[in-house]
Amino acid sequence: MRLTTKGRYAVTAMLDLALHAGKGPISLADISERQGISLSYLEQLFAKLRRSELVRSVRGPGGGYQLSRDQVNINVAEVIDAVNESVDATGCHGSGDCQSGQTCLTHHLWCDLSEQIHAFLSSISLLDLVQRKDVQQVAKRQDRRYVDQLIMSTGEKAPADRKAAV
Amino acid sequence: MRLTTKGRYAVTAMLDLALHAGKGPISLADISERQGISLSYLEQLFAKLRRSELVRSVRGPGGGYQLSRDQVNINVAEVIDAVNESVDATGCHGSGDCQSGQTCLTHHLWCDLSEQIHAFLSSISLLDLVQRKDVQQVAKRQDRRYVDQLIMSTGEKAPADRKAAV
């Protein structure tokens, strides 16, 4: 099993979508900016999230991504799974042929662990995360930073846009 | 976080030691044979297990490794930790500086997950594993195979050794 930046990025990006839901499609450029994830890498991840039908895309200007289901119906385990990071801790992917066709000494232990992790992660929905205090605080900080950055970059050319940007 | 063959091998080897405790030191060659793990690789893993004081070594003929503590006082989390496979699921190793010095959106989620996994794995001792039915069955099968193999290889040269081998 492995849980690396790939899975963490995927969950973080999905949570960003959830936090900014109801404001129309969110562009990957925005997520990249807010979460500090490379745009090209996000594209790869969202290709997989789209194939797993966790998000819907809108092309063209003003386009971006939206959650394809209600926040309460998307859990963390699904998201990690979608980007090919299995939560499975066995070496035989649960088949039990770990040692030349038969189960190894610790097979059942890893099965139990996998079950444990899966149960935990699938019990947490995006809505659960959105409602957490610590998540809301970080989100607030990120949004402030994002708006500031926007004013900095566009403000000099067109100061009148400041209100529109916020 | 990652859990690959390295950590699985370490736990399997430690469990092999536990299962054959009380029969003097167990050589890595025996473990290699029974568990199907390369001898050189086992040497590397046991160097780390020894540094973490989970095993004691005896050099020379008849030598090998023994658990340095009681089976009930060694848990799975320690073993995995000893071979440098952290059970930590955060990207910042718990420090919280995941996104340019500040916590990322999902930091606390990964902290919770890490805690969950650690609690699970550290609640399981080698003794717990030794007492499991499924472990005992696999161990029995492996020991039979091991003895058979021994008879095959030494039996042709000195058939009288058969009883001694068992």
Next chain:
DNA sequence: TTATTAGCCGACTATTTTAGTAGGTTAAAT
């Protein structure tokens, strides 16, 4: 209608980790 936006797609790449191998040295027992 043309420029821009932003998703879509495939190929390429540097770095790191995994899972070993190879070759030798040292300590203890027969």
Next chain:
DNA sequence: ATTTAACCTACTAAAATAGTCGGCTAATAA
């Protein structure tokens, strides 16, 4: 004196990670 088996260092093939780069397409807005 020889064998056993731990101990140690260095090397390596393959895979995965974490990206980058360049170009294409659909939709919108000037």
